[in-house]
Amino acid sequence: MxxxxxxxxxxxxxxxxxxxxxxxxxxxxxxxxxxxxxxxxxxxxxxxxxxxxxxxxxxxxxxxxxxxxxxxxxxxxxxxxxxxxxxxxxxxxxxxxxxxxxxxxxxxxxxxxxxxxxxxxxxxxxxxxxxxxxxxxxxxxxxxxxxxxxxxxxxxSLNQSHQDSTHWEDLTRKVTQLRDELLMIDDDSDSAIRLLEEKGDTLLRSCTVGYPVVELLKQLDSRPRLALKVLDWKRNLSKSGVPMLAEEYTKGIKLAGKVKNVGLAAELFSEAINKRIKTTTIYNALMSAYMFNGFADKCQSLFRDMKSETNCSPNIVTYNILISIFGRLMLLDHMEATFREIKELNMSPNVKTYNFLIAGYLTAWMWDSVEITFEQMKESSIKPNTRTYMLLLRGYAHSGNLEKMEETYELIKHYVKEKEIPLIRTMICAYCKSSDKERLKKIEELLKLIPDKDYRPWLNVLLIRVYAEEDWLEAMERSIDEAFKYNTSVHTLSVMRSIISSYFRCNAVDKLVNFIKSAEAAEWRICRSLYHCKMVMYASEKRLDEMESVIAEMKNNNLFITKKTLWILYKAYLLYGQRHKAEQVIGLMCKHGYEIPLDVLPS
Structure with a gap:
């Protein structure tokens, strides 16, 4: 045969x-x-x-x-x-x-x-x-x-021949059709099981190596809960003589980790081991599930169990998982020791190994180590991939190295524009914190790449501040209105003072008045500086009655007058020749025990 x-x-x-x-x-x-x-x-x-x-x-x-x-x-x-x-x-x-x-x-x-x-x-x-x-x-x-x-x-036949290509293409098409029908079903619905019982049995028996289920699980990766229903259906079939494959257990463990069901991942692992389906990939899958869910101790314990096995042993994927765990926990000594062990075992680090090392150093904000690791990667003839440059781009943005950030962005900007909106926000944040003369122009170009519905409160507040610092009043008010629309509350005193200063420099007292009313209604941080600025701007336009009304507004917001409040009143009255009111203000200062300079006392 x-x-x-x-x-x-x-x-x-x-x-x-x-x-x-x-x-x-x-x-x-x-x-x-x-x-x-x-x-x-x-x-x-x-x-x-x-x-x-x-x-x-x-x-x-x-x-x-x-x-x-x-x-x-x-x-x-x-x-x-x-x-x-x-x-x-x-x-x-x-x-x-x-x-x-x-x-x-x-x-x-x-x-x-x-x-x-x-x-x-x-x-x-x-x-x-x-x-x-x-x-x-x-x-x-x-x-x-x-x-x-x-x-x-x-x-x-484990690998399709030219004669079998039509059969495999037809099989893939049927799997895709089944996937499309499943995607129309809710994750928690029992309709998925009924559909699989109706169409899945025939599809499964059309191939002896378990290809349909593995392929279906891959195609349902974006809907992990639905994919796990497919796996449950296949596990039930195994009771009637259709065996489970190592690839199915591996994919199932990864899916369980993805939905944060570590208990199910461990159950699938134990089931595979009890059936003597013991492979390195199954161990790696459970280690990954532990890693993504923060069970570092269990992951390391499983690694030790794996090393004691005779039928399977750790490979480079296993060590990559360990490096990733130590990097996330900022256990850099352990991370570096794991990398040295890879070299001692004569294993060949791959691009993911270096990516996890770079990610670990980024988490600890060790920018020099990031650069050193990247240079080692290039010296080892391993070509950096898109993920590598994304990590570097994030690192340069956080460290404020705008020159290298822009160079790296040029290498992968087509990918970033389509799929990495978070990186665009990180770059905007870097420009907001910089003193680049063209930062507003660059920020505006990047903002065009972010969909309108992709709103982030922290970024919106950051933009309010940078527009205020640059006196872009129209853009600042547009961002303020957006914050009101999404019920974003600002409680940072420095941001409020930046807004006040911008209105003052632009001499926009009426816009300031409207802003204060909206900020009070939205329960933003209310401070005396808002009202003092309004008083000064009213006084500069000789609107003394409106200036005096601000005192009542302050009392309504439980903000009592201070020495600075009285000084603003005194200077305004003195400027426009209302000496008797200026003397009344001096009397109030004495009443409240504030020190009065000798040059302002009446002669």
Whole structure:
């Protein structure tokens, strides 16, 4: 019996054919065939083309004797584990498939000529996957017939062939249709289960490797609660003989962590372990769930359990999770120690490793360490991705390094404009805090990228202040009106004083009066400076009656007169020759015990 298996190495894609005895027994011929899309090997230079009557031993013999084989790196433990799982599928060939094979005329010929295999040019145990090659030097190897039942091959194909592409495209289309129907259902509705029972069973049985459910879970990633209903449905099916896959458990654990249901994530993990589905990816999924929900201790405990396992071991993803946890907690010593351990284990850090390091230093506001890590990343020949530049952009904005912030923004501005509105707000904040001469122009350009409905109170108040500082009265009032519209209350004294100062410099007393009325109604921070400024501006326009009425307004807001209030009245009366009122004010100052300069006393 023949099964088509797939195995990925770092440099090439190997497709293996295992020929099995239909009456039972171990595999006794295995041929390794290299797919033509790899630039590392040229098949014609490794082995001659196969003819229908040639032995399957020729390609593997030439491949093992090729000096180019030495350039293949040893597969990782995850790859080896996947290969083991693929081989197990060969041992579990159904009786139906065996019957189809035996009924096919001429597949195994009892009169086939026996051929003696050519021995390996080097010991088999030097090859990384020697454990998968059994009885290669057996005495007999019957040749296969070129006519092989396609329905049997389909049962064991892990990677689609050209002939199967239509089937897989059709399957993906059906999964997408089912997803669209599910997206029209509420997350908490039981209608999803009924729809899955109606259409999901047929779809699931159309593929033997569990592709539909895994793909459906991926497509429902934006609706994690709905995706978990799909997983529950599949778990119930497993009770009736449809097994759960490691990929399904992995995706389910991640989804549970995403909805902050750590209990469900741990339950799925335990269920997988009890079924002896124990892989590095499942451990990593639960560690990620713990990480995103703040369970750092549980994450580290799970990591220690993982290191004690014999069937799986930590990989670079595992260490990336640890680095992320330590960075979030600002445990920088632990974060750096984890990175050193990666180097000691001869693991290759990837772009996510450096991104998590940079994120950790950003959390601690260690700008120099951010720069050093970024330089190390470039020296290690790892190309920064969009996420890297987004982190740098945020760091430069928070540190006030506008020059580098603008340089980084130019590299990824198309992405930021479409998907990263929070970064745009961070840049606006940086400009608001800077002394850049063109900061208002740059702020206005960035504000155009933010949708009107995407309102943030803190940003609105920050804009009020910067417009007030620059005396952009129209823009300031527009932002103030927006704050009133969204019921934003300002309680910061410095912001209120900036508004007052702007009205004073622009000599807009009537606008100030309207603002004070609105601020009182909206319960903003009310201070004496508002009323003192109004009194001074009324006095400058010789509107003394309105100036005097401000005293009553202050009393209504439980703001009693102070020495400064009386001085404003005195100066105004003295300026316009109302000496008797000025003397009354001096009397009030004496009454309240305020010190009076000698030069203002009547002669």
């Amino acid at each position: 023949v099964a088509i298996l797939s195995f990925h190495t770092k440099y090439a894609f190997l497709k293996c054919m295992a020929l099995m005895n239909p009456k039972g027994g171990d595999t006794y011929v295995m041929t390794v065939v290299l797919r033509a899309d790899s630039s590392l090997f040229n098949w014609s230079s490794i082995a001659p083309p196969l003819s229908p009557d040639c032995s399957l031993l020729s390609p593997i013999f030439f491949l093992f004797n090729s000096p180019k084989l030495k350039t293949l790196q040893k597969p990782s433990e995850d790859e080896t584990l996947r290969y083991h799982q693929a081989m197990k599928r060969v041992w579990k060939i159904s009786h139906l498939a065996q019957s189809q094979l035996l009924c096919h005329h001429g597949f195994f010929s009892s009169a086939a000529k026996r051929k003696t295999p050519t021995p390996f040019a080097f010991p088999v145990n030097e090859f990384p996957n020697y454990g998968f090659i059994r009885d290669f030097n057996a005495d007999t190897h019957p040749p296969p017939s070129p006519g092989f039942p396609p329905e049997v091959i389909g049962l064991f």
